[in-house]
Amino acid sequence: MRDLDKMIDEALDSETREVLRRIGDEPGFFARVFGIFGGRTGWVNILLLVVQGVAFLAGAWAAWHFFQAADPVTQLRWGLPAAVLLILATILKMSLVPRMETNLVIRELKRIELQIAHRQG
Template sequence: MSTNITDDLDRMIDEALDAEERELLGAIGEEPGYFKQVWGVFGGPIGWISWLLMAAQLIMFGASIWMAMRFFAASDTLEALHWGIPSATLLILATMTKLTLWPTLQANRVIREVKRLELQVARGPKDK
């Protein structure tokens, strides 16, 4: 349902723009796809933080898998708990670490739209 409202709003905005503004906004391009947005998180001046988070996430995930294998190979309950609880904890932490990048994707989308608005404001009002 919200897609229809968004599509209607986009259509009304497009109708309000003159041909020159449409051409200028068309040159900016469409919103990039999901995977292009994800790779965009790893670039720029703070992209190294994203790389660091992903490296930590991979280490935690790998350790979680190793501990899970030890958990399933355990012969008694105490040994299973010894490996199972840290495995589950690391798996949860790895997932949470990966999820920290999603707000950055949303922030980048908002910044991109604000820049489009800035462009329209910078062009000033049209005398008609």
């Protein structure tokens, strides 16, 4: 992949190359994570993260009671909600990952648009 990037870089003129360098390289992991909380849909991602945190804490609390229970009926009363809440927390957390990848694709598309605009202009 880096060879392809090198070939593309060599094909660009110096002005376009300078503009692309100012844009910067691919953002790191933490920049991508915190990037999902901005924009028009940032509040939805914040809400999902809060609900995920509450579900995880409630699931951990129910799991604690499950492991403290002595009889099977009490274990079922705490174990099933613990399992459901912990699975829900995992699903909600994983629903945020595609948004991070979408932001990367959009960033690359904007770089391509910029290159096309420089070629036409």
